[in-house]
Amino acid sequence: DFGGKPVGKSRTVRDSLNPVWNETIYVLLGSFTDPLSITVFDKREKLKDKVFGRIQYNLSTLHDNRIQKNIEAPFLRNSKPVGSLVFDLKFHPTLEPKLLPDGSVEDMPDLNTGITKIIVEEAKDLAEQGTKLSTFVELYINAKLVYTTATIKNSENPIWNTGYEAVIVDRRKARTKLVVKNSKGEIISSTVQSLNDLMDRTEVDKKWIPLQNGKGELKVTVYWKPVELEIGSNAIAY
Numbered sequence: 425d426f427g428g429k430p431v432g433k434s435r436t437v438r439d440s441l442n443p444v445w446n447e448t449i450y451v452l453l454g455s456f457t458d459p460l461s462i463t464v465f466d467k468r469e470k471l472k473d474k475v476f477g478r479i480q481y482n483l484s485t486l487h488d489n490r491i492q493k494n495i496e497a498p499f500l501r502n503s504k505p506v507g508s509l510v511f512d513l514k515f516h517p518t519l520e521p522k523l524l525p526d527g528s529v530e531d532m533p534d535l536n537t538g539i540t541k542i543i544v545e546e547a548k549d550l551a552e553q554g555t556k557l558s559t560f561v562e563l564y565i566n567a568k569l570v571y572t573t574a575t576i577k578n579s580e581n582p583i584w585n586t587g588y589e590a591v592i593v594d595r596r597k598a599r600t601k602l603v604v605k606n607s608k609g610e611i612i613s614s615t616v617q618s619l620n621d622l623m624d625r626t627e628v629d630k631k632w633i634p635l636q637n638g639k640g641e642l643k644v645t646v647y648w649k650p651v652e653l654e655i656g657s658n659a660i661a662y
Contacts, residue, residue: 434447463475493512518539537592541647542600547559555580559604602615604642
């Protein structure tokens with residue numbers, strides 16, 4: 425958890441007192457002040473998963489020391505240690521345009537890895553004129569449901585203006601699906617777009633996307649910040 429929200433989950437290692445994950449988990453870091461909370465669970469089939477212990481790890485040292493390896497921190501339960509976790513931390517800053525000595529601005533590199541922010545703005549013509557609907561939008565990235573907007577009630581042209589941020593490890597292959605549903609959860613219409621196409625639409629100000637079967641349009645804005653990620657590392661990296 426980071427900032428009180430779940431941000432990543434490892435796979436389950438079964439029947440082991442000394443589990444080895446060797447996974448990389450990317451977490452969006454808004455500030456260095458909030459601690460990273462790492463919880464270890466005992467997965468149980470017919471009962472609720474049991475919390476074994478937690479680590480509250482201070483990330484402030486990442487500001488000056490971006491790569492930290494072989495950290496060992498104890499899991500605590502009732503203030504007592506119940507095992508420990510060995511992990512690495514690496515901070516990947518977003519890349520910003522550089523001001524050159526001649527006053528010009530150097531373009532940011534066109535990387536395939538980075539952070540995207542997808543903003544679902546509004547919709548129109550979802551039904552016949554004069555018909556008011558209660559609607560919400562589901563956002564899928566690479567076939568996984570990652571975000572659901574609030575439901576806007578009784579509106580011909582619902583406005584959400586809410587967004588979702590995600591780490592993207594392969595922009596070229598990233599696909600999005602936006603599904604507009606009514607308050608009963610029934611699909612009104614949808615659209616499938618590549619992330620690159622959504623970015624291009626934002627750049628040329630063609631943010632209105634026609635939905636399938638001519639059932640209205642959805643306005644979406646997408647932002648992108650490149651981040652150099654060393655894909656393929658076996659260490660657990662936050």
